[in-house]
Amino acid sequence: MTASIQRGSLTLTIGATHIVVCIRKASKKLFRSIFKQDTYEKELSDLLKAVRDEAKEFERVAQLCSYDAIMNARKLIMDQGDESRKHREIVLGYFDQSRNEFQDFRDDFKLAAGGVNREVKLISNEVSQLRRVLAGFLSSNARMDFKIQDVKGPMLPLRRAVSEANLVQDYLDAKNELLSDFDYESSVVRNDIDASLEAIWALPRCDQDRAVAVMQSPKLHSWITEPSSSALLVNFNDPKKTASTSFISAKLTHSIQSDVIDPHYPRNIFALFFLCAEHIRPDDPDYGVSGMMRNLIGQLLIAYPDFGMSVIKQIQRTGQDDIRSLCQIFHMMIAQLPPYVTVFCVLDAITVYEQNGLLHEEGEYAVQELMSMVQWTKDHGCDFKILLTSAWNSHVFYKYVPDRQKDIIWIPAKVPPQGGFTRMKWDSSVASGVGMLAAPRR
Helix, strand or coil: CHHHHHHHHHHHHHHHHHHHHHHHHHHHHHHHHHHHHHHHHHHHHHHHHHHHHHHHHHHHHHHHHHHHHHHHHHHHHHHHHHHHHHHHHHHHHHHHHHHHHHHHHHHHHHHHHHHHHHHHHHHHHHHHHHHHHHHHHHHCCCCEECCCCEECCCCCCCCCCCCHHHHHHHHHHHHHHHHHHCCCCHHHHHHHHHHHHHHHHHCCHHHHHHHHHHHCCHHHHHHHHCCCCEEEEEECCCCCCCCCCHHHHHHHHHHHHHHHCCCCCCCCEEEEEEEHHHHCCCCCCCCHHHHHHHHHHHHHHHHCCCCCHHHHHHHHCCCCCCHHHHHHHHHHHHHHCCCCCEEEEEEECCHHHHCCCCCHHHHHHHHHHHHHHHHHHCCCCCEEEEEEEECCCCCCHHHHCCCCCCCEEECCCCCCCCCCCCHHHHHHCHHHHHHCCCCCCC
16 A cells, blocks of 8 residues: 555656646746747837838828929919910000000091091182182173073074073973873872871870870980981881871971971971871872882972972983982982081881882882981081881881981880870970071071
8 A cells, every 4th residue: 555655656746747847848938938929019019110100201201292293383383374474464565556556547547537628628618719710700701691600602693592581491391291200299298298287186095195205205306406417217116006107297397397497588498298108009109119209309309499400301211110210319319409408308107118018128228228318418418307207116127227226216115194195295395396497597
């Protein structure tokens, strides 16, 4: 038993010894592991610190590069802006130079034009002086007739000069024959005016108010009193397209003929009048645009008696239905009137030609020619004042008025109540302007 105990003790001792040895070995490994772990941790910390340092350096370098790029871009933009400003200044300089050169050219042109005008006036005065001298010289000749300023024919026993009375009679006969060929009747115009004057009282109150609105328009007053050639288009703008425009036209013409023309002075104001809507039937002698122009030519022949025989013959050679020739003749007659004459030409409801397919083209041509006469007489000859009216708004003819802002009256579709037409309203509006024409022009 003792041996067994010894063996057991030995075995236990050996086992314990082995355990101690194993524990020592394990402890050494553990100590070495713990020691190495500290080393690894230190190395890892160093590596992390190095990475952080590199990251910071990278960030610093990136910021520097970004800053340099931004500064370079900013400098480039500033340089481009400076360059753009320089270019703009150069371009503006060119514009300023061109404008100055144009203004200098315009001033030089005006100066030259003024010089030309002075030269023309000087030449005109010299021509007038030469005419007076020549007339005086010829008047001193025994063969010169002082009354007619013409050379007398030779006093031959078998030939006798035509007397002045015969020449006048020949002119009157030729004029009457021409008016007969034109189927012109002066009573037609008088009857149209009388009928239009009476029609105002039969109109509805709203149509009378529309007429009053036209009467009170400052543009109409300005057109009447303006001392130069001018045009005016009155659009009555009646929604029903039935507005009676003829009263204003007839009343104005009648006022000029009865209140302005003074028999004690040489006639210097003429009023021509035509109702387009009343002569739209094909069987009417004054039908259409050509009929209107023939009628105006007839009125002007009667109003101004000093047209020569050459004018009569030229009219006789003109086709009665050729609108272009008729417009040329009328323009020629207007051009021959002296500068102290004023012609009022009132064409009522002229847009009936605008709405008529057969007469549209001729009407448009006539309106263009009449407006060209207004422009021409602003610098030459007499004063030519034309008034056109339309029951509705013109869609074509208005385009040919010289100044659409100044020379067109657009009446609104709805006119405020005016209480209808009265003579007092006429006297306080249109008649006051017509009265300013009554002063004689010598």
